Amino acid sequence: MKRWLKLAAGAAAVTLATAGCAGSGGTDTAASSSAAPAQLSGTVTVWLMTGSAPTTLTDALNKEFEAAHPGVKVKYEIQQWDGIQQKLTTALAGGTPPDVIEIGNTQTAAFASQDGVLTDLSGDKDSFNGAQWLKGLADSGTYDGKTYGVPFYAANREVIYRKDMFEQAGITKAPASNDEWIDAIGKLKTKFGSDPDFQPLYMPGQNWYALLSFIWDNGGDIAKADGKNYKATLDTPEAKAGLDFYKKLVDTSATKAPKDADEAKPQQATVYGAGKVAMMIGLPWELATAAKTDPSLTAKTGAFAIPSKTAGQSAPVFLGGSNLAIPANSKNAAAAKEYIKLLSSPKYQSQLAAAGVVPGTSTDLTGLDKDPLGSVMAKASANGKAVPASPKWGDVESGQNPIKDMLTAYLTGKKTLDQATADANAALNKLIGG
Structure with missing residues (x-):
């Protein structure tokens, strides 16, 4: 889990080529149904960062997802922290972005504040186990009263x-x-x-x-x-x-x-x-x-x-960590939501706890409870908070x-x-x- 030492050091500011005025907050799908689509097809491209999830977890997750949705193929790509800011900026401004992305929770507001960049997931929180989100993690994915990031994992000192x-x-x-x-x-x-x-x-x-x-x-x-x-x-x-x-x-x-x-x-x-x-x-x-x-x-x-x-x-x-988001111009947003739904389920969140981090969408901390240091972190996380959800927070940490x-x-x-x-x-x- 060494990526945390880099993650916690801060996030660079994000400027998107297609940005409109800050505060308009992405695509509004708050009224969308969280029910699973009757039929999914095509490819769902997933970008997770190196070290974020064990290979055993992602291999099992992708296999289960494809089995549950025979018409969908998962294109899973591990990204490196170095250079990810520019790579994400370019991808989100283009016509074929990934469908699921991982972004640092101090970065989420910078993306969410830009017009037409991230999908508003406010209406889908229940399907992402939203009732069990830690408040500090939920706050990090919220901008202007709307949810753009689903908590993935976190850690605290x-x-x-x-x-x-x-x-x-x-x-x-x-x-x-x-x-x-x-x-x-x-x-x-x-x-x-x-x-x-x-x-x-x-x-x-x-x-x-x-x-x-x-x-x-x-x-x-x-x-x-x-x-x-x-x-x-x-x-x-x-x-x-x-x-x-x-x-x-x-x-x-x-x-x-x-x-x-x-x-x-x-x-x-x-x-x-x-x-x-x-x-x-x-x-x-x-x-x-x-x-x-x-x-x-x-x-x-x-x-x-x-x-x-x-x-x-x-x-x-x-609480420093990562959120999961869906680009507003995703070509397969329905499949992306189903993918995040599976990843945010207790089955896979408990595996994150076993890997040594606080799971983003589950209160099952069994894996952490078995570790003397991890159990202390897990208990303290209930009293966790986030830095201000300012689109400009990256300027604070990177400058x-x-x-x-x-x-x-x-x-x-x-x-x-x-x-x-x-x-x-x-x-x-x-x-x-x-």
Whole structure:
């Protein structure tokens, strides 16, 4: 599942050659029936990204689909992340696009906002198991009140920690509040602080996905809907409280992580794998990367949900992942809907859970529950959220991210809390405010 480290890094902005005015929102088929067509024929072309679904799943899915619809042939094509933006843009602007596409859930609004690009699937949600969609995933596929993306899969961050170090430091249970988390950091420093290389928590300065949890937990957000646009809210007291707690974690842990880089520079899993770090905020499969350096870490490592300021609760988490969509000019939209219907069924969604991700259209988390780290992620996902569904969000993640700049400026002392948030708010408004 390594594609997540790339996916979560952000999505490039999308500009379609056939675009009309933003906000018109694709083709309106909200009133269409979700009932299966009496007869399907032709070819249904499916584009899924490399690493998104196990081959065993897609092989079985395609075989079952063709058996159920003898007149239809599945043309299944795996796409690479590198260059996918331009390839999708070209395909969607042409006359023969694929019929089913996978797009990052932070990208969906960019496509949905363009006239005649994606099919409105609002009237088909029930056939796609819509009653079981997580709210955070459903929000990522919604634009201007209509559904254009069907949740495919997602993942969220958790606190990955050394069980053996916690035990040696006298920490008998995983922290279940911010206060307990800070207390655990203090105990770890007392026990292992004589080692100059030790870090109770590896906390890079620009892990803004973790910052989202703290902002949301304090009742804030990074932006709020303002009609069809968004208005930045990083300068609110609630957002400031989230940023302030981030700084408290950095200062209390005395982390040696750079304040001007994110968790990928250097790869925090590699740092954790060196054996001098007790905790990191990351994705479950980062443990496998760490274990390449020290295989014993697999047995020594556990996880707990990112704590909340409210004891006994966990903080909201960012749900990053992918949605499934149907191009508005698909030549076989009826078959495409039937394909997504089968893929979104519990039978295949449970296989995604077994592969280590949160399934998009099912609450069956049996596969994840069997994994110590995956089970924590699965439970926390119920409190998941999405970034603002702005068509311009790609500009935030692919460019000079003002949230990252804000973190670095505040953590290094170059700006006060008020100045850092005010400047970031202004910069974010320029990107998504209109």
